Amino acid sequence: MEGMRLSLCELKNxxxxxxxxxxxxxxxxxSGHPSSCxxxxxxxxxxxxxxxxxxxxxxxxxxxxDRFILSKGHAAPLLYAVLARAGFxxxxxxxxxxxxxxxxxxxPVARILPGVEATTGSLGQGLSVGLGHALAARLRNVSYRVYxxxxxxxxxxxxxxxxxMAASHFRVSNLTAIVDYNKFQETGPVAREMNLEPFRxxxxxxxxxxxxxxxxxxxxxxxxxxxxxxxxxRPSVLIAHTVKGKGVSFxxxxxxxxxxxxxxxxxxxxxxEILCL
Amino acid sequence: xxxxxxxxxxxxxxxxxxxxxxxxxxxEQYPQVVVLDGDxxxxxxxxxxxxxxxxxxxxxxxxxxxxxxxxxxxxFCGFIPFVVSFSSFLLCNAxxxxxxxxxxxxxxxxxxxxxxxxxxxxxxPTQMGIEDLALVGGLPTCTIxxxxxxxxxxxxxxxxxxxxxxxxxxxSRYAMPRVYEEGSSWEIGKANILREGKDLTIxxxxxxxxxxxxxxxxxxxxxxxxxxVDLHTLRPLDRAMIVKAARETGAIVVAEEHLLxxxxxxxxxxxxxxxxxxxxxxxxxxDTYTDSADADELLEAYHLTSSDIVAKCKEVLExxxxxxxxxxxxxxxxxx
Numbered sequence: 163m164e165g166m167r168l169s170l171c172e173l174k175n176x177x178x179x180x181x182x183x184x185x186x187x188x189x190x191x192x193s194g195h196p197s198s199c200x201x202x203x204x205x206x207x208x209x210x211x212x213x214x215x216x217x218x219x220x221x222x223x224x225x226x227x228d229r230f231i232l233s234k235g236h237a238a239p240l241l242y243a244v245l246a247r248a249g250f251x252x253x254x255x256x257x258x259x260x261x262x263x264x265x266x267x268x269x270p271v272a273r274i275l276p277g278v279e280a281t282t283g284s285l286g287q288g289l290s291v292g293l294g295h296a297l298a299a300r301l302r303n304v305s306y307r308v309y310x311x312x313x314x315x316x317x318x319x320x321x322x323x324x325x326x327m328a329a330s331h332f333r334v335s336n337l338t339a340i341v342d343y344n345k346f347q348e349t350g351p352v353a354r355e356m357n358l359e360p361f362r363x364x365x366x367x368x369x370x371x372x373x374x375x376x377x378x379x380x381x382x383x384x385x386x387x388x389x390x391x392x393x394x395x396r397p398s399v400l401i402a403h404t405v406k407g408k409g410v411s412f413x414x415x416x417x418x419x420x421x422x423x424x425x426x427x428x429x430x431x432x433x434x435e436i437l438c439l
Numbered sequence: 440x441x442x443x444x445x446x447x448x449x450x451x452x453x454x455x456x457x458x459x460x461x462x463x464x465x466x467e468q469y470p471q472v473v474v475l476d477g478d479x480x481x482x483x484x485x486x487x488x489x490x491x492x493x494x495x496x497x498x499x500x501x502x503x504x505x506x507x508x509x510x511x512x513x514x515f516c517g518f519i520p521f522v523v524s525f526s527s528f529l530l531c532n533a534x535x536x537x538x539x540x541x542x543x544x545x546x547x548x549x550x551x552x553x554x555x556x557x558x559x560x561x562x563x564p565t566q567m568g569i570e571d572l573a574l575v576g577g578l579p580t581c582t583i584x585x586x587x588x589x590x591x592x593x594x595x596x597x598x599x600x601x602x603x604x605x606x607x608x609x610x611s612r613y614a615m616p617r618v619y620e621e622g623s624s625w626e627i628g629k630a631n632i633l634r635e636g637k638d639l640t641i642x643x644x645x646x647x648x649x650x651x652x653x654x655x656x657x658x659x660x661x662x663x664x665x666x667x668v669d670l671h672t673l674r675p676l677d678r679a680m681i682v683k684a685a686r687e688t689g690a691i692v693v694a695e696e697h698l699l700x701x702x703x704x705x706x707x708x709x710x711x712x713x714x715x716x717x718x719x720x721x722x723x724x725x726d727t728y729t730d731s732a733d734a735d736e737l738l739e740a741y742h743l744t745s746s747d748i749v750a751k752c753k754e755v756l757e758x759x760x761x762x763x764x765x766x767x768x769x770x771x772x773x774x775x
Contacts, residue, residue: 271543271544272515272546273545280511280512280515280540281540282539284538286504287504287535287540290505290508290512290540291509291511293509293512294510294511294512294514296512297509297512297513298516298517299516301473301495301513302516302517321504321508321536324502325508325509327500327502328500328502328509332497
């Protein structure tokens with residue numbers, strides 16, 4: 163089959179499992195950005211397992227696959243956990259994250275691992291690459307869709323708006339940007355460090371169809387993605403309002419978790435909280 | 440006197456015109472080639488494709504970062520994108536996008552940096568690509584080609600299409616004289632000996648190849664036999680050709696239309712230092728930006744003429760002779 167479509171209950175369970183995977187990966191690696199992964203768990207769960215993306219894990223570069231590009235490359239552990247659960251590679255490989263010789267690099271490197279579409283980690287680049295894929299569909303006359311997940315702080319990069327302008331200019335309706343709007347960047351609240359608001363108006367001004375959603379509500383995400391697939395005359399963006407560190411109370415409460423893994427002890431507590439979700 | 444005249448080279452067309460024609464031929468031959476313009480197609484001559492194949496020509500506007508990112512996406516979908524802009528704008532504005540998207544991803548993207556060097560002339564130093572080879576040379580995986588005439592430009596494009604992976608090809612506004620006959624051998628990573636000589640070797644690239652041939656003619660009149668090598672590929676570097684020059688001629692002058700730091704000369708010097716150290720001299724831009732002026736005036740003012748190459752050749756020959764004498768003296772001292 164193309165992709166995977168699980169029930170609502172299964173999706174919720176899987177989201178919990180993915181959080182646990184990310185926690186274990188980053189704790190074992192003693193580094194990484196777990197809180198940036200946690201805010202995007204439901205978004206990726208719905209895309210990969212809610213019947214939105216069409217893909218074949220055993221033919222990862224199938225020409226007509228839908229593309230997912232993780233522009234906020236620091237959420238790589240989540241992408242790897244999702245790809246493993248989707249069957250792109252064995253789950254045991256997750257524990258090699260960030261170790262010598264492993265293709266599970268700290269930030270994604272294109273094509274060294276099945277399902278990893280782009281090299282990202284220097285922020286701002288994914289939407290342009292996604293636009294390239296979207297334009298290729300038009301040139302080849304095939305009909306896949308391209309989804310690009312951006313961080314909120316990442317939208318401070320000028321290249322994001324270069325790409326947005328061009329996507330709108332070329333009227334690529336098969337391109338959807340998703341912003342994981344968790345309201346925090348590396349050094350503090352986005353609104354304090356470099357405000358993005360009025361954010362919706364910016365995307366609208368650039369010619370995008372804009373939809374906002376609670377980025378942790380699986381049903382709402384399913385509905386939103388279904389609605390965006392019906393937009394035929396312009397690119398679209400889903401502004402997903404999320405919580406950084408979602409699922410672990412003491413991580414949610416402290417943005418300084420951005421660039422670090424949890425200690426063994428913190429991870430134990432986090433695990434208990436995630437299991438109660 | 441125009442470059443190439445002393446060597447009797449036929450006049451050529453501006454390299455960018457040759458590029459435009461070659462790119463069009465490549466598009467006719469290879470349907471998977473697409474051309475991405477940074478709104479300079481009329482200046483780089485990539486616009487030849489816009490007229491012939493409008494659907495395969497995309498102007499991404501004045502936004503180089505996005506330009507390169509889009510090319511990366513297209514490359515991963517099986518297209519062979521040629522990204523064309525001024526070398527300075529392309530490399531300086533989109534360096535990180537080239538680093539991650541092209542070089543690190545080993546994407547099949549062909550970057551063409553036009554207006555390399557100082558000979559774009561009157562538009563001045565803001566537009567000149569005098570650091571381009573150092574910048575692109577700093578990126579692992581990227582093949583770097585520096586054609587010196589219309590024929591080698593076509594060969595460079597053709598080989599960029601038939602070889603998978605990232606490429607940078609340097610183009611220019613200058614009317615470079617014809618160096619190669621149709622059908623000459625021109626292969627990636629294989630430098631060409633254009634003139635044989637035993638006294639020293641001039642290694643050159645781009646416009647400096649014709650200048651080196653002029654220098655060869657001047658030196659010949661004085662009884663100095665210079666070997667002239669066109670080192671058209673900066674990566675992969677033809678180490679064997681460089682070692683051979685060092686071993687067989689014992690003195691090397693490298694000439695390039697680029698800053699001396701990080702360009703062809705410093706790469707050649709590393710090979711010489713590691714293999715067969717010999718006296719070397721370098722013709723290129725010292726640590727400076729240049730002025731706006733006529734191209735030929737600039738070449739003269741910044742010491743990039745055949746006379747400058749000749750002067751360096753004489754210097755290096757003297758150094759070679761001193762070194763040889765030194766060796767003779769030291770070897771004649773009895774060991775205690």
